[in-house]
Amino acid sequence: MMLRLQVLALTALLCACSKKQEETPTQGSQAPSTAQQPAKKAVPVGLVIDVGGRGDHSFNDAALRGLELWAAGKRYEGGKYVDAAPDEVRKSLPAHLTTLATSLQALPVQPVVLQSKAQEDYIPNLQLLVDRGAQLTIGNGYMLANAVRTAAQENPQSRFLLIDSQVLDAQGKALKLPNVRTVLFKEHEGSFLVGALAGLVTKTGKVGFVGGIEVPLIQRFEVGYRAGVKTTKPEAAQTLMSVYTGSFNDMAAGKQVAQDLIAKGADVIFHAAGADGIGVIQAVKEARAAGKSVYAIGVDSDQSHVAPDAILTSMLKHSDLAVYQAARDLVDGKFAAEDQLLGLKEHGVGMAEVRVDFPGKAEALQKVEALRQRVVAGEIKVPSVPADLASFQAPAP
Amino acid sequence: MLEIVTRLLFATLDAAPALVFAALGAVLSERAGVVAVGIEGMMRVGAFCAAVAALTVPTPLAVVGGMLAGAALAAVHAYLCIRWRSDQVVSGIALNLVALAGGTFLLETHYGPNGTPPIQQLTAWDWPALSSVPLLGALSGHAAPTYLALALPFLLQALLTRTPLGLRLRAVGDKPHAVATLGLSVPALRWGAVVGGGLLAGLGGAVLSTTVLDRFEQHTPAGLGFMALAAMVFGRWTPLGAFLAAAFFAFGNALRIGLASSAPGLLELVPQGVLLALPYVLTLLVLTLQGQRSRAPAALGVPYEQESR
Numbered sequence: 001m002m003l004r005l006q007v008l009a010l011t012a013l014l015c016a017c018s019k020k021q022e023e024t025p026t027q028g029s030q031a032p033s034t035a036q037q038p039a040k041k042a043v044p045v046g047l048v049i050d051v052g053g054r055g056d057h058s059f060n061d062a063a064l065r066g067l068e069l070w071a072a073g074k075r076y077e078g079g080k081y082v083d084a085a086p087d088e089v090r091k092s093l094p095a096h097l098t099t100l101a102t103s104l105q106a107l108p109v110q111p112v113v114l115q116s117k118a119q120e121d122y123i124p125n126l127q128l129l130v131d132r133g134a135q136l137t138i139g140n141g142y143m144l145a146n147a148v149r150t151a152a153q154e155n156p157q158s159r160f161l162l163i164d165s166q167v168l169d170a171q172g173k174a175l176k177l178p179n180v181r182t183v184l185f186k187e188h189e190g191s192f193l194v195g196a197l198a199g200l201v202t203k204t205g206k207v208g209f210v211g212g213i214e215v216p217l218i219q220r221f222e223v224g225y226r227a228g229v230k231t232t233k234p235e236a237a238q239t240l241m242s243v244y245t246g247s248f249n250d251m252a253a254g255k256q257v258a259q260d261l262i263a264k265g266a267d268v269i270f271h272a273a274g275a276d277g278i279g280v281i282q283a284v285k286e287a288r289a290a291g292k293s294v295y296a297i298g299v300d301s302d303q304s305h306v307a308p309d310a311i312l313t314s315m316l317k318h319s320d321l322a323v324y325q326a327a328r329d330l331v332d333g334k335f336a337a338e339d340q341l342l343g344l345k346e347h348g349v350g351m352a353e354v355r356v357d358f359p360g361k362a363e364a365l366q367k368v369e370a371l372r373q374r375v376v377a378g379e380i381k382v383p384s385v386p387a388d389l390a391s392f393q394a395p396a397p
Numbered sequence: 398m399l400e401i402v403t404r405l406l407f408a409t410l411d412a413a414p415a416l417v418f419a420a421l422g423a424v425l426s427e428r429a430g431v432v433a434v435g436i437e438g439m440m441r442v443g444a445f446c447a448a449v450a451a452l453t454v455p456t457p458l459a460v461v462g463g464m465l466a467g468a469a470l471a472a473v474h475a476y477l478c479i480r481w482r483s484d485q486v487v488s489g490i491a492l493n494l495v496a497l498a499g500g501t502f503l504l505e506t507h508y509g510p511n512g513t514p515p516i517q518q519l520t521a522w523d524w525p526a527l528s529s530v531p532l533l534g535a536l537s538g539h540a541a542p543t544y545l546a547l548a549l550p551f552l553l554q555a556l557l558t559r560t561p562l563g564l565r566l567r568a569v570g571d572k573p574h575a576v577a578t579l580g581l582s583v584p585a586l587r588w589g590a591v592v593g594g595g596l597l598a599g600l601g602g603a604v605l606s607t608t609v610l611d612r613f614e615q616h617t618p619a620g621l622g623f624m625a626l627a628a629m630v631f632g633r634w635t636p637l638g639a640f641l642a643a644a645f646f647a648f649g650n651a652l653r654i655g656l657a658s659s660a661p662g663l664l665e666l667v668p669q670g671v672l673l674a675l676p677y678v679l680t681l682l683v684l685t686l687q688g689q690r691s692r693a694p695a696a697l698g699v700p701y702e703q704e705s706r
Contacts, residue, residue: 053615053616054510055509055510055512055615077509079505079506208658214668214669214670241657241658241659242657242658243654243657243658243669244657244673246669246670246673247619249616249619250616250619250620251609251610251616251617251619252605252609252610252619252621253650255610256411256412256651256654257654257658259408259411260404260408260651260654260655261658263404263407264658264659275614275616279610282610282611286518
């Protein structure tokens with residue numbers, strides 16, 4: 001009886017949790033000070049971020065950067081927006097995007113961000129943003145695909161941007177809606193580069209991969225990474241250890257997995273595991289403190305600041321750019337519903353600056369850069385699904 | 398082979414303490430008849446306060462601060478459930494929600510969404526004499542909570558089954574009126590048990606932010622409190638049982654991770670999802686084989702009223 005009561009209690013708790021959501025206050029009256037046309041009224045742009053939350057140093061933070069810092073010229077601090085310093089946008093740009101700095105002008109948009117605490121929050125959150133007059137509503141993450149479909153069909157006058165997934169119908173087939181733009185990334189291409197670097201850096205000849213939930217999206221990271229390692233260190237690709245934590249918000253799980261990989265000799269670990277990845281970085285940091293030479297590779301955003309010594313580089317995924325472009329197109333009246341696929345060539349993915357020193361750094365970076373150019377030129381086709389991995393022939397240097 | 402087993406044991410000992418402490422806290426509270434759904438919230442408060450305290454005071458002291466914070470939240474629970482005889486499940490859930498939202502709020506207003514700044518972790522103790530011995534080597538290289546988590550279940554078991562106080566605590570959970578006829582205060586005993594449970598849950602939370610990680614992160618404890626409740630039920634409301642159950646969960650998890658990384662070929666036969674379910678499948682299996690009904694304290698969840706019969 002008591003057991004049942006407790007199960008009921010847990011269920012009740014879960015339901016109760018789902019009702020709760022965090023809301024970012026907005027400052028309706030303030031137009032962005034750096035806006036080019038201060039006379040124009042700020043357009044509300046909504047963003048629903050996934051359960052990983054603000055501050056994951058990764059996927060959500062990238063989208064937030066695109067909307068808040070790049071598009072609106074604001075910084076979120078202590079629960080409200082403050083104007084960002086003029087050079088902050090430039091500082092947030094990785095080296096290969098600095099050419100874009102001049103074109104990243106602040107737009108007259110006003111960010112409205114809602115965080116989802118549970119999957120049941122997606123649809124109400126999207127609807128709330130539409131009801132608040134958001135002209136563009138962004139769903140950040142593949143988990144929101146169904147919610148965006150529902151919201152877009154119910155609000156044909158509103159526009160939506162869906163990151164990381166196409167709109168899928170009930171059977172899981174891709175669907176085109178006249179008011180939804182979708183953006184997919186070629187994560188495998190960016191992962192290919194960091195994999196190539198990992199192969200060049202490893203001394204033990206063993207590298208690891210930590211994934212979050214095993215879905216095709218995260219598999220693209222793993223497959224690209226494997227292909228990269230195979231290109232620069234074929235024997236390490238044979239012994240590559242890959243473990244999925246099964247979550248995106250459990251740092252302890254990420255740490256435990258990374259500790260296990262380090263104990264088994266891995267000295268470069270790439271993670272695509274959201275907040276779990278912070279645990280991976282923590283494990284690497286502790287192993288370094290214990291005298292082991294180990295590196296972690298971050299994901300989605302440049303994670304170097306989490307542990308400057310321990311982060312070799314990061315696989316960048318520019319959902320920030322995709323969000324910015326959508327906001328710009330909206331302001332310019334050019335927003336079109338389309339399916340975008342962004343790879344290395346389109347600056348959709350990339351590799352962050354390598355800020356740590358290791359023997360042979362310059363040479364290794366040259367090799368990776370050469371590989372990048374060949375991927376951009378279409379010479380190297382990076383596999384994206386596990387089935388294609390076996391037939392992938394490592395390109396000759 | 399021995400190396401792999403040692404490795405597994407080490408990972409288990411490293412990951413288990415938070416769960417063990419929380420499960421013990423739940424046992425203590427529930428044996429005295431007060432439902433402990435609020436464990437998750439107490440852990441969160443403990444984790445948060447320990448991390449914040451560690452920014453200014455030495456970490457061991459901060460852990461004590463985390464324990465006290467957990468006890469403070471438990472005291473609210475005790476006040477509502479014992480003094481005002483409110484529904485214990487509702488009170489526990491309310492505390493969980495307050496801790497969840499309050500933690501996020503305070504974090505964002507004071508430290509930003511990225512978690513608290515890094516703090517000094519509890520130091521791990523290396524015992525060179527042990528670390529070269531196979532199997533026993535797994536005992537070396539942990540921080541203090543691990544060793545405490547190995548000793549505390551036995552102490553608590555002794556307290557509950559071998560001392561007059563333990564008898565009274567168990568009695569208020571089974572038949573509070575009988576305790577009252579002896580002239581003992583049922584509310585006082587229950588208060589003690591609930592606050593004691595809060596201390597332990599707070600310790601569990603503090604372990605998460607000072608040993609597992611080096612900061613409070615917004616998702617902490619990510620459902621571990623509910624795992625602790627499961628361990629308590631699985632361990633049939635006894636400290637040793639809850640300890641074994643918690644260790645079992647941790648071991649199952651370590652086994653899953655170890656399998657995935659040491660036998661890559663296995664993953665081509667068995668999907669990762671099956672491995673992820675492994676700890677839970679093991680639990681179900683053991684529960685099935687165990688065959689007996691679990692024995693909850695008879696007066697669990699029933700507010701004590703002097704006048705009632």
